[in-house]
Amino acid sequence: MGATPADMPIPVDWYLYLSAALFIVGAAGVLMRRNLFIILFSLELMMNAVNINLVGFSRFHENLVGQNFVLFTMAVAAAEAAVGLAIATALFRNRQTLMVDLFDRMKG
Amino acid sequence: MVDKILFVIFAVLAVAGGLGTITRKNVVHALLLLVFTFINIAAIFFLTQAYFLAVVQILVYAGAIMVLFVFVVMLLNLRTFKQEEQTHRGQRWVALVLSLLVLAEFVVVLAGISFTSARGGFTPEAIATAGGSTKVFADALFNQMLLPFEVASVVLLVAMVGAIILVKREKSAGGTTRTWEPGDQPSPEAVEEEV
Numbered sequence: 001m002g003a004t005p006a007d008m009p010i011p012v013d014w015y016l017y018l019s020a021a022l023f024i025v026g027a028a029g030v031l032m033r034r035n036l037f038i039i040l041f042s043l044e045l046m047m048n049a050v051n052i053n054l055v056g057f058s059r060f061h062e063n064l065v066g067q068n069f070v071l072f073t074m075a076v077a078a079a080e081a082a083v084g085l086a087i088a089t090a091l092f093r094n095r096q097t098l099m100v101d102l103f104d105r106m107k108g
Numbered sequence: 109m110v111d112k113i114l115f116v117i118f119a120v121l122a123v124a125g126g127l128g129t130i131t132r133k134n135v136v137h138a139l140l141l142l143v144f145t146f147i148n149i150a151a152i153f154f155l156t157q158a159y160f161l162a163v164v165q166i167l168v169y170a171g172a173i174m175v176l177f178v179f180v181v182m183l184l185n186l187r188t189f190k191q192e193e194q195t196h197r198g199q200r201w202v203a204l205v206l207s208l209l210v211l212a213e214f215v216v217v218l219a220g221i222s223f224t225s226a227r228g229g230f231t232p233e234a235i236a237t238a239g240g241s242t243k244v245f246a247d248a249l250f251n252q253m254l255l256p257f258e259v260a261s262v263v264l265l266v267a268m269v270g271a272i273i274l275v276k277r278e279k280s281a282g283g284t285t286r287t288w289e290p291g292d293q294p295s296p297e298a299v300e301e302e303v
Contacts, residue, residue, distance in 0.1 A: 010112055016218050022145075041142050064244055075264055086271035
């Protein structure tokens with residue numbers, strides 16, 4: 001199997017391992033922390049892990065659509081950050097806290 | 109060989125920054141560690157010869173989005189974040205164990221898989237002869253991905269309008285009227301009361 005192109009200095013598996021590690025760190029952050037800001041940071045971390053995968057495979061398959069897709073991921077991340085922070089501001093204005101455990105008024 | 113060593117260094121720093129982000133009590137410290145992680149990811153993009161994306165990563169992610177976060181963190185009152193109130197204490201350990209399990213699963217799957225390059229033709233030499241990575245990137249973006257590009261602009265517009273609507277204060281909801289006019293200097297107590 002001619003797995004890796006000869007001129008690709010870093011094996012594509014390494015990108016996948018790095019991406020998996022960063023994604024799990026982000027997922028653990030979302031699940032373990034109760035601060036809304038830290039949860040938003042962890043979401044950004046997970047999106048960046050996906051971006052690493054896209055860039056690594058774009059290089060591996062010698063195809064630039066993967067890199068283009070990273071640009072769209074960044075646009076969606078910016079939109080998510082704007083809306084998430086707006087929700088955080090509105091919640092903080094009403095409840096004076098950002099601990100997500102305390103937002104249980106809907107009895108979910 | 110040098111590339112591999114640099115990749116490992118930046119990867120370890122990125123993961124360490126990520127771990128710092130999710131363990132800090134102080135939100136501002138966590139934010140700065142997140143910016144550190146993003147800059148290391150930009151370095152990895154450089155090593156992958158995605159030069160345009162590396163610059164965009166620093167300008168847009170570590171620059172614009174993180175400044176937005178800093179702005180809101182500073183805007184809200186940080187004193188209330190001192191203690192992390194945890195009503196579901198057991199959930200933390202369950203989440204940790206499950207995360208480690210999924211990581212182990214990823215590693216097992218990745219260790220047993222081997223990829224074959226599709227050979228799309230955009231080797232570094234081909235990109236260099238075609239006029240550089242940014243030009244080739246833009247060619248692909250504005251030919252194959254033109255419709256998604258336009259949709260992305262609509263997504264940003266919707267997010268902008270949504271953020272404004274969410275933060276806008278409704279006139280009737282609070283019921284508190286201003287005790288000061290916008291023109292003159294308000295007393296700190298009046299501002300505190302309104303905010």
